[in-house]
Amino acid sequence: MISVFKIKSAIKNKVKQRKMNDQNKDQFEIRKEKLESFQSKNIEAYPNSYNKKLDAAEALRKEEGESVKVAGRIMSKRVMGGSAFCHVKDSTGKIQFYIRKNKVGPEKYNFFKEIDIGDFVGVKGELFITNTGEKTVLAEDMKLLGKSLRPLPEKWHKLQDTETRYRKRYLDILVNNDSSLLFKLRSRTISRIRSILEDKNFIEVETPMLQPIPGGAVARPFKTHHNTFDTDLFLRIAPELYLKRLLVGGWDRVFEIGRNFRNEGISTTHNPEFTMLEVYSAYTDYRFMMELSRNIISGVGEMIKEAGYEASVDLTNGWQEKNIWELMSKYTGIEFDPGDSFDELNKKADKLDIPPGKDSPEKVADRIFSKYVEPELISPTLVTGYLSKFSPLAKSSPEDERIAERFEIFIGGQEIGNAYSEQNNPLIQREIFTRQLKEKTAEPDFSDITEIDSDYIEALEYGMPPASGLGIGIDRLIMLLTGAESIREVILFPMLKPLR
RNA sequence: GGGCCCGUAGCUCAGAUGGCAGAGCAACGCCCUUUUAAGGCGUGGGUCGAAGGUUCGAAACCUUCCGGGCUCACCA
Numbered sequence A: 001m002i003s004v005f006k007i008k009s010a011i012k013n014k015v016k017q018r019k020m021n022d023q024n025k026d027q028f029e030i031r032k033e034k035l036e037s038f039q040s041k042n043i044e045a046y047p048n049s050y051n052k053k054l055d056a057a058e059a060l061r062k063e064e065g066e067s068v069k070v071a072g073r074i075m076s077k078r079v080m081g082g083s084a085f086c087h088v089k090d091s092t093g094k095i096q097f098y099i100r101k102n103k104v105g106p107e108k109y110n111f112f113k114e115i116d117i118g119d120f121v122g123v124k125g126e127l128f129i130t131n132t133g134e135k136t137v138l139a140e141d142m143k144l145l146g147k148s149l150r151p152l153p154e155k156w157h158k159l160q161d162t163e164t165r166y167r168k169r170y171l172d173i174l175v176n177n178d179s180s181l182l183f184k185l186r187s188r189t190i191s192r193i194r195s196i197l198e199d200k201n202f203i204e205v206e207t208p209m210l211q212p213i214p215g216g217a218v219a220r221p222f223k224t225h226h227n228t229f230d231t232d233l234f235l236r237i238a239p240e241l242y243l244k245r246l247l248v249g250g251w252d253r254v255f256e257i258g259r260n261f262r263n264e265g266i267s268t269t270h271n272p273e274f275t276m277l278e279v280y281s282a283y284t285d286y287r288f289m290m291e292l293s294r295n296i297i298s299g300v301g302e303m304i305k306e307a308g309y310e311a312s313v314d315l316t317n318g319w320q321e322k323n324i325w326e327l328m329s330k331y332t333g334i335e336f337d338p339g340d341s342f343d344e345l346n347k348k349a350d351k352l353d354i355p356p357g358k359d360s361p362e363k364v365a366d367r368i369f370s371k372y373v374e375p376e377l378i379s380p381t382l383v384t385g386y387l388s389k390f391s392p393l394a395k396s397s398p399e400d401e402r403i404a405e406r407f408e409i410f411i412g413g414q415e416i417g418n419a420y421s422e423q424n425n426p427l428i429q430r431e432i433f434t435r436q437l438k439e440k441t442a443e444p445d446f447s448d449i450t451e452i453d454s455d456y457i458e459a460l461e462y463g464m465p466p467a468s469g470l471g472i473g474i475d476r477l478i479m480l481l482t483g484a485e486s487i488r489e490v491i492l493f494p495m496l497k498p499l500r
Numbered sequence B: 001g002g003g004c005c006c007g008u009a010g011c012u013c014a015g016a017u018g019g020c021a022g023a024g025c026a027a028c029g030c031c032c033u034u035u036u037a038a039g040g041c042g043u044g045g046g047u048c049g050a051a052g053g054u055u056c057g058a059a060a061c062c063u064u065c066c067g068g069g070c071u072c073a074c075c076a
Helices: A002-040 A056-061 A106-114 A162-167 A169-175 A177-199 A240-248 A286-306 A324-332 A342-351 A361-376 A426-441 A454-461 A474-482
Strands: A067-080 A083-090 A093-100 A120-129 A135-146 A223-226 A231-235 A253-261 A273-282 A320-323 A381-384 A406-411 A414-421 A467-473
Touching (some): A002 A106, A067 A093, A067 A135, A093 A120, A177 A273, A240 A253, A240 A273, A240 A467, A273 A474, A286 A467, A426 A454, A467 A474
Antiparallel strands (some): A067 A083, A067 A120, A273 A467
């Protein structure tokens, strides 16, 4: 039944595809014909290289009268009979060139007229200033470096359609400067985080993304299969358990920036693959990570300022530490206590218009927190007081066994990170894993998970130093820094339904 | 998965109550040697997301499907 439907729709698509091409015919076909005519005239439309001398931005810093050689994509073309102005764009910006028939001769000029917006060209010539004051290259020669067969989005309104912007991100970053800047800022942010950690003698490592038993978080994993070993593997949901194996091996300060994969819902704050920073530091507890996360986030905040951006929230000042139970009491007006039973919690939830039900108490508390407290946590807030029983990889506080040595970072009403003192007692860890497994396998979604990661427990049995760990969601951090409304705006190629 | 909204030319968008599918940019032709959203004259371009239905007549109304956005739920 399914296959019949699929075949039908596949046929429809073939037909549609052909029609799409027909629709493009005008501009696409015309450009293809130009390409063919170039080839017949022995003009190479796709040369292998070009000896570009200067980026656009560099060329613009040169003086009037100096000779420059630049290259890029033609973004605009204004022809006035025997002369024309074009803007050429490379990764550093745009520069204008001016080409004149009586300067380059009729043959070259006519060739220039064949060149389309979107084509890559190289231009050399002297700089001059136009009547309207723009530094411009007076072309002595122009070379085609790459023919474009499809028209670019419109120059004034640019590319607006959200879906097309995500699916054809190359067009988005080409014509929408804001988008291009955002992703460059993302890159710089990650590189800044890296340098902050390296300065503190953390070393960057890479751990497996293909794991036999996905651990380090609770989430539905993606499943895959390795042919040679004929074994099922999972895409990691977190690198945590591998990074802590490195602590066992004596590497005291490690971090990883990389992709995690969670087979769950997609929303404005969730992409199935997302980038996490995880940091581990031996001989420290979660207090150390409070300091470190502040260093990282305010460091990034400073960089943003230096780059001329303004983060929507002050990331340097106003940091505070708050207890989750006090926060919940404050923002709901109902007293909450870590000792609350499931029943009591449900009753309070009911008063707050939160559906109670068969869920675990953690979920109920989390719902209350998400609805009433989270949106209020605008300036950076380190939230403590999480229950040990819902922090399976964290150590409990020596003062109160019920409470984990753990905090989460909230900024701009969003969870940005999570940190705790790491559980290094192999006996306790095994017990917790075993209990978790029983609970998990009761749910159909986790039926693939049939055993605990005893390899990890074995590592712990060799002895792991006391340590603290921190995880920061990079995508959400970037959202915060740029004020992006959706995680898709900060991921170059976000997950979309494949077009059939 | 539920609710609301969107899909019209390569791009950006108009098309009240059903009556011959439009504009700007881009393209093509002509004019134009300092323009910059260049300008002037002219031309071509559409299975109105898809399929059914209602109707004398559907881009518009109804149903289903496809894709997207927001939101709730699920979920860190």
